[in-house]
Amino acid sequence: MDLKKLHAWWSHKQGLDGRLEGQSPAKILAETGWARSVGGSGPYLTLFARGGTSREAADAAAAALEIHELPSARGCTYVLPAADFALALTAAQPFETEMKVAYKLGVTDKEISKLCESVLRALEKGPLDPEEIREATGKASRSLGEEGKKKGLTTTLPLAIGKLQVSGDIRRVPVNGRLDQQRFKYCLWKPNPLTDSKLSQEEVATGLARRFFQWIGPASLGEFQWFSALGVKAAKAALEPLQLEPVAKDDERLMLPADRERFEKFQVPKQAQYRLVALADGITLLKRNSRELIDPGDQKHSLFRQKAYAGSNLVDLPSNGIVDRGRVVGLWEYDPESQKIAWVSFTGANSDLAKAIETAETYIREQLGDVRAVSLDSPKSRAPRIEALRKSR
Numbered sequence: 007m008d009l010k011k012l013h014a015w016w017s018h019k020q021g022l023d024g025r026l027e028g029q030s031p032a033k034i035l036a037e038t039g040w041a042r043s044v045g046g047s048g049p050y051l052t053l054f055a056r057g058g059t060s061r062e063a064a065d066a067a068a069a070a071l072e073i074h075e076l077p078s079a080r081g082c083t084y085v086l087p088a089a090d091f092a093l094a095l096t097a098a099q100p101f102e103t104e105m106k107v108a109y110k111l112g113v114t115d116k117e118i119s120k121l122c123e124s125v126l127r128a129l130e131k132g133p134l135d136p137e138e139i140r141e142a143t144g145k146a147s148r149s150l151g152e153e154g155k156k157k158g159l160t161t162t163l164p165l166a167i168g169k170l171q172v173s174g175d176i177r178r179v180p181v182n183g184r185l186d187q188q189r190f191k192y193c194l195w196k197p198n199p200l201t202d203s204k205l206s207q208e209e210v211a212t213g214l215a216r217r218f219f220q221w222i223g224p225a226s227l228g229e230f231q232w233f234s235a236l237g238v239k240a241a242k243a244a245l246e247p248l249q250l251e252p253v254a255k256d257d258e259r260l261m262l263p264a265d266r267e268r269f270e271k272f273q274v275p276k277q278a279q280y281r282l283v284a285l286a287d288g289i290t291l292l293k294r295n296s297r298e299l300i301d302p303g304d305q306k307h308s309l310f311r312q313k314a315y316a317g318s319n320l321v322d323l324p325s326n327g328i329v330d331r332g333r334v335v336g337l338w339e340y341d342p343e344s345q346k347i348a349w350v351s352f353t354g355a356n357s358d359l360a361k362a363i364e365t366a367e368t369y370i371r372e373q374l375g376d377v378r379a380v381s382l383d384s385p386k387s388r389a390p391r392i393e394a395l396r397k398s399r
Contacts, residue, residue, distance in 0.1 A: 007253060012253075017289065020332075039222065040090070041084060041085040042291055047186045048379070050374060065185070077098035092203035125192075177192070212248070219260065225292075314393070335353045339391050
C-alpha cells in the first residue's frame with residue numbers, strides 16, 4: 007500500500023486539505039470527527055485547522071447548541087454536532103464507572119436517584135455552579151469521608167451530576183462561554199436530546215463505526231476498538247452492517263465501500279498543505295497510532311533525544327503536531343511569554359511552512375491567548391518542551 011497516498015487520503019478525510027474552509031463548526035465536526043476535549047485548546051485548534059474558524063464563531067456555535075461538549079465514546083468528553091447528541095450520550099451510558107466505586111463506599115441507587123431529583127428541582131430556578139447546587143440541595147448529598155477522598159469521590163453530588171448529564175436531563179455550560187476553560191454552571195436541558203431517541207447499544211455501536219470509518223478510514227478493527235472501547239465480538243458485530251472492504255489485498259485496514267472509487271482515483275497533492283494541529287487532533291487520536299504518520303527516519307530526529315521528549319512511544323503525539331498531507335513533519339508548542347510558537351520541522355523550513363506557522367501564531371495570540379494541551383497544562387509545565395524544540399531547530 008502506498009503510504010504517501012494513505013497519509014494524504016487521511017488528511018483529505020480529516021479536512022486538513024482546505025476543503026472545509028469557511029464551513030460551520032457543526033459541519034466540520036460532523037464530517038471529520040468529534041473534537042476531544044480535556045479542558046485544553048484542542049477543539050479550537052481542530053476547527054481552525056480545518057475551516058479557519060474563529061474562536062468567536064466556535065463559541066457562538068456552542069452557545070446556540072449547534073455544537074456541545076458531551077460525554078460520549080468511552081465515556082470521554084468530545085465537542086460534537088447537534089445531530090450526534092443522542093448517539094453520543096447513549097454511547098456514554100455504559101461507562102458510568104464512578105458508580106461502581108460508589109457502591110463500595112455504601113452509596114445506593116435509591117440515594118442517588120433522590121439526589122438527582124433534588125438537583126433538578128434546584129436547577130428549575132436557573133443555572134448553578136457545583137457549589138451553588140450543593141447549597142441548594144442541602145442534606146441531599148453527603149460526604150464520602152477519607153475513604154472516598156482516596157478514591158477521588160469526596161461527596162455524592164458529582165455522581166448525581168454525572169448521571170443527569172449522561173441521561174440528557176442537564177448540561178454544563180462554561181462560565182465565560184469558552185471551550186478551553188474548566189469552570190462550569192449546570193442547567194436543565196429542554197428538550198432532552200434523548201426524549202425521542204430509541205437507539206439500542208447495538209445501533210449505537212454501528213453508528214459509531216459508520217462515523218469512525220467516514221472520518222478516518224481505512225482503519226483496522228483494533229483501531230476502531232480503541233475509539234469505541236468495544237470488545238472484539240461486539241466490534242465485529244458493529245461493523246457487519248457496513249460491509250467494509252479491505253483497502254488492499256492482505257491489508258487489515260478496512261474502508262467503506264462508498265469510498266472505494268474515490269480512493270482509487272485520489273491523487274496525492276503536489277503542493278504542501280501545512281496545518282498546525284493539536285496534540286489530541288483527530289488525524290492522530292482517532293486511531294491512536296501517531297507513529298504511523300511519522301516517517302521512520304524522522305523518528306530518529308535529535309528532538310527525540312532531548313530529555314523532554316525521550317521515551318515517547320509515539321502512540322500519541324508528545325506535543326502539538328505540524329502535518330503536511332497527512333504526514334507529521336514536525337512538532338510545536340506555544341510560548342505565551344514571547345507570544346511565539348516554538349517548533350521543529352523534521353523536513354526543513356520553507357516559505358509555505360513559515361506562513362502556516364505565522365497564521366497559527368496570530369490566531370493563538372489574538373484569539374486564544376495560549377494553547378493548553380489539557381486542563382493541567384501551563385507555561386511552566388511545557389517550558390522543558392519549548393526549550394527542547396528551540397535547541398533542536
